[in-house]
Amino acid sequence: MLKWYEQVKMEPGKYYVSNRIRLARNWSEYHFPRRLRNDEASEMVQRMRDALQELPLQQHENVRDCLLTEVPEIRRMAMRERRVLSSSILERKAPVGLFLSESENLSLVLNGDDHIRLQLMGPNLGMEELYRNIDRLDDYMNRQFEYAFDAHYGYLTSFPTNVGTGMRANIVLHLPMLAQSKQFPKLLESLGQFGVNIRGVYGDGKENHGSLFDLSNARTLGVSEQEIMNLVKKTAMQLNSEEEKLRTYSIESNRLERTDEVFRAYGFLKYARRVSIREALRNLSAVMAGITDGLARTEQELSIYALYLGVQPSNLIAAEKEPVDREKIDILRANYLRRMLPELIER
Template structure:
């Protein structure tokens, strides 16, 4: 089965994917950071046993023992947004229930006892929330949550207290992020109750122009209000990106076409390429395809290449550890093999 990010979206949008995450804790134990190794092992085993039905449902989850994974495997899952830093750096007991397409996961014993996560291409927060809510009920029937009448769900990080909900949308903003007023746009997002940050670094270091938009707080708002806020802000950013890009295309179409085709040529024929350069050229291809400057015959999304070229996933593809020089050569080979074939220019 292909992973969720490899699918081709029929609708045209700069919104790459949506993510819903819920932080929950079992009220019979202290937070994971305060558990002894023996207690952490006990909690993980009890949670796994209590959630075993997830392994045999209509869309079964596969069990992964975090303690049995090596560092490269964990880092690859982090690059695919399945694990967070705490889970990657954790040496003690912990577990992960993961669906085959990796769109659904239950992370056990990291920052919180349970982290529920759902991912999907495009703007799909409403549907993801329904799925997460159902999973939340499924778990809560088996384990009672740490909950306070005044503060809501109790979590390791104070920013998650309340609903425990983090609603995220990742957008591709290659043109909007270059305009002078972008920082004021970022400020406007704050007034809407959301925050935006570079997915691959801040400011000019965010090679690939991917940005993650999410709610700023979890306390004092309902889940519905949070989702509506983030969806509204994402739609506004998408529309602004389209306006700036259409203006640029009308004013200097030949330049845009030249950038797109040069990017395709480099990615198609390079024998060595850095991750930074690969992200820049893939970003230009994604924008060019969106604008109709170039078209592809493809079975997977261009965004999936953004994930595949990252160090740990690239090493998994090569089936061996890679030093920097090797990685640049293997990255070029990976892109040549998986870059979709160009079929026409608009």
């Protein structure tokens, strides 16, 4: 079965890479995670694992559950790079449970920052379907565990910034042209006034590599789930429109330069023998933009975004059968790219 990120297909004029909906919930029978003793946490996690063995997941076959302590450290770090786990969850010393679907579009973390962190991810843009599925799962789980809920404030969570709906809606966009414009920093700053956050997926500001930007709601209190989705989608569409204008102009005025940039980036990725993470992301961004804009195509169908994840250090190491010297990670990355990149053909 393909992973969800292997199904990302960029189309002309549509620069949406992925979307995600995440819910934070707590079981009213127990203290919040940071106040639980280890024996209480173990009991709670086991009770939850037992109760959730029959999740209504017709579209998510082969969901496995485990304790994070049963997963090797390098694989936990690789899951963080693939956005299955957060850094704060990796740092937890208390028992943590994980349900993960085979395609990794569904993840359910037990006793992380909150008792329940339910997450659905998907390629490109399909937020309504994600919400329908996660809402159904949420209702099922609430029948198993009575949630900590206040009639005035809504769902109670460990962090005040999640109180209310407990929901985060995210859209990741590929915005290489906007990122190069002088007005982009001011644009990012202004978005905060409208109730959204935007950050570089791989660094911020001038240190952003790969030109991927994560857009999410800033508020969870006093707004409905539908209002959150509408706001994030509307903002994403506005950014997408601005990016499209710049790309259209660049192709009309500098098609040869744009095409040359794409094939230079491809040549580096395909033939270099040592590739840093910054070089990989910067050049993958150029290749992805060229394919999306119809300047080139790959001989075999391929998700360039999957390569963004594949070149991350822990994912490279986790894929190896033998121990890896971290000093040779740039060589390993170059080998991976030469192996995975198909022939690029000019259109």
